[in-house]
Each structure stands twice: as C-alpha cells, then as structure tokens.
Amino acid sequence: MADWRAVSRPKRSAARRQPRLRLGQRRPDGGRDGRGRHEQAVEANRATGRSKRMMSILALMALAASGDASTAPVPPIEEVRFAPLPTSERAFEALGPVGPFYPASAAQARQNGEAIIRCHTGPAGALARCKVISERPARYDFGVAATTLAQRKRIFSVSSHPPGEAIMVRVPFVLDALASSPASPPVDDVGPLRAASLKWRSTPSGGDFAHVFPAVAQRDSVEGKAILLCRISPTRGLNGCTVQTETPGNYGFGRAAVLLSKRFTLDQIQTDPRALEGAEVLLSLVFRLPKKS
Numbered sequence: 001m002a003d004w005r006a007v008s009r010p011k012r013s014a015a016r017r018q019p020r021l022r023l024g025q026r027r028p029d030g031g032r033d034g035r036g037r038h039e040q041a042v043e044a045n046r047a048t049g050r051s052k053r054m055m056s057i058l059a060l061m062a063l064a065a066s067g068d069a070s071t072a073p074v075p076p077i078e079e080v081r082f083a084p085l086p087t088s089e090r091a092f093e094a095l096g097p098v099g100p101f102y103p104a105s106a107a108q109a110r111q112n113g114e115a116i117i118r119c120h121t122g123p124a125g126a127l128a129r130c131k132v133i134s135e136r137p138a139r140y141d142f143g144v145a146a147t148t149l150a151q152r153k154r155i156f157s158v159s160s161h162p163p164g165e166a167i168m169v170r171v172p173f174v175l176d177a178l179a180s181s182p183a184s185p186p187v188d189d190v191g192p193l194r195a196a197s198l199k200w201r202s203t204p205s206g207g208d209f210a211h212v213f214p215a216v217a218q219r220d221s222v223e224g225k226a227i228l229l230c231r232i233s234p235t236r237g238l239n240g241c242t243v244q245t246e247t248p249g250n251y252g253f254g255r256a257a258v259l260l261s262k263r264f265t266l267d268q269i270q271t272d273p274r275a276l277e278g279a280e281v282l283l284s285l286v287f288r289l290p291k292k293s
C-alpha cells in the first residue's frame with residue numbers, strides 16, 4: 001500500500017511562489033502587479049475624451065439635421081401709419097408724429113432714428129404684443145418708444161392682415177417732420193407725457209435730492225432711480241403721483257421721488273396750460289450719491 005505522504009502536490013512555478021504584491025508595486029522582474037493609479041487615471045481620461053468626442057459628433061449631426069428650420073423666410077418689414085396728434089399734444093409737433101413719445105435723450109441731442117419691432121395684428125390694423133428686433137442708433141430707447149406707441153394705439157399697420165398674424169414694422173423717429181400717412185383711427189386714450197419734453201418753471205434742487213435721499217441707501221452707498229406716473233394739477237404742478245418702478249427695490253427711492261414731485265411746476269408753454277390739466281406725466285428721477293472730494 002502506497003504511503004499517502006508519497007503523493008505530492010504539483011509544484012508551483014516560480015512566478016506563483018512569489019509573494020503577493022500590492023497594487024502598483026514593482027515585481028522583481030521590473031513589471032507591475034496590475035496597473036498603478038497613474039495608469040488608471042490616464043485610461044479614465046482617455047475614456048472621458050472618447051465620450052466627449054462622441055457627444056460632439058452627435059451634436060453636430062443634430063445641428064446639421066435641423067439646418068433647414070433656420071432658413072425659414074423672414075417676413076418683410078412694413079411701414080406704419082401714425083394716429084394724429086391730440087389737441088393736448090399740439091405743443092409737441094416739432095417732435096414729429098410721435099409727439100411726446102419721442103425719446104428725451106434723442107430729442108435733446110437732435111438725433112433721428114428708427115426701430116424695427118415684431119407685433120401681432122389686431123382689429124383695424126392695431127398692433128399688440130410687440131417686441132423690439134433692432135433699433136438704430138443704439139442707446140436712445142427708440143425700441144422702447146416704438147413698443148409704447150403700439151401699446152397706446154398710436155401706430156397702425158398699413159396693410160391688411162388677419163387678426164393675430166405676426167408682422168414686422170419699421171417705426172421712424174424724425175424731428176421737425178409730420179407724417180404724411182393715411183388716415184388713422186381716432187385716438188380716444190391719450191398716452192402719458194414725458195416730463196423731459198415739458199418746460200418747467202421750477203424743479204428740485206440738489207439740496208432737495210440730498211434732503212430726501214434714503215438713509216439706508218446712503219449708508220450702503222447705493223444709487224437708484226424711480227419712475228412716477230403723475231397728473232398735472234390746475235396750478236400747473238403734479239399731484240396723484242404713484243410709483244411705477246424703482247431700482248433697486250427696498251431702498252425707498254420711490255417714496256423719495258414722490259416727495260420730490262411736489263417741487264415741479266409747469267411753465268407757460270406754447271399752448272394753453274388748461275389743455276394739459278389732468279394729463280398724465282411720466283416722471284423719471286435719478287438719485288446719485290454726492291461725489292467725494
């Protein structure tokens with residue numbers, strides 16, 4: 001009977017008899033048992049790069065597939081017709097058919113301009129839901145004035161369109177020129193006048209601004225602006241002023257602007273002041289910190 005101890009197990013090779021090495025530790029033959037952290041990081045970066053390249057290729061393919069949608073025809077730009085100036089705005093004939101809606105900064109600089117707006121048509125050529133597409137020259141608020149004219153029903157589409165159709169119109173702003181446009185629907189609602197386009201006998205002084213400047217804003221070195229909607233009183237002052245916007249909020253610039261509105265008195269202008277009694281006026285006031293010497 002053979003001794004069981006004589007049956008020996010197969011001998012392990014020299015490589016298997018080597019002690020187990022940690023990940024990344026060098027073997028006696030100069031190799032590594034597995035990949036080190038550096039090799040793993042390199043491989044991960046390569047995989048990430050391949051994934052990003054694939055995403056870029058897919059994005060380019062999607063952009064190329066949707067290229068036909070960007071070549072949709074652009075609607076032609078149409079002209080507008082202006083509503084006649086109301087009697088209470090005849091003093092602003094020098095500002096053209098837009099009257100008191102001419103941007104104050106452009107009027108002071110004697111600057112003409114135009115704006116392209118995109119609107120939806122309504123009854124009798126009215127324009128609604130207008131957005132500014134372009135204006136030139138920039139920084140004169142011709143776009144804002146154009147959308148305001150459409151909102152106040154002071155400009156209308158020349159061509160006939162079904163209600164709700166989107167069109168693009170050009171609104172010109174030309175000084176000392178009245179529009180020779182087709183007859184327009186009567187204007188029942190007179191839009192607010194711009195305070196900068198009126199002539200004032202008295203306005204707030206620098207001391208008045210400093211007296212009402214909000215203490216919290218002065219403490220935080222914050223400047224602001226407020227826009228009021230007021231009415232012209234029988235004594236050519238302003239009353240019933242309400243805050244439309246104030247920037248930034250929660251600093252009291254609107255309340256300070258209401259206090260300053262009592263300092264405005266309308267001067268004798270080219271028309272009878274009684275024609276402006278009760279008219280709405282948009283008053284914009286800017287609050288600036290005193291310059292440090």
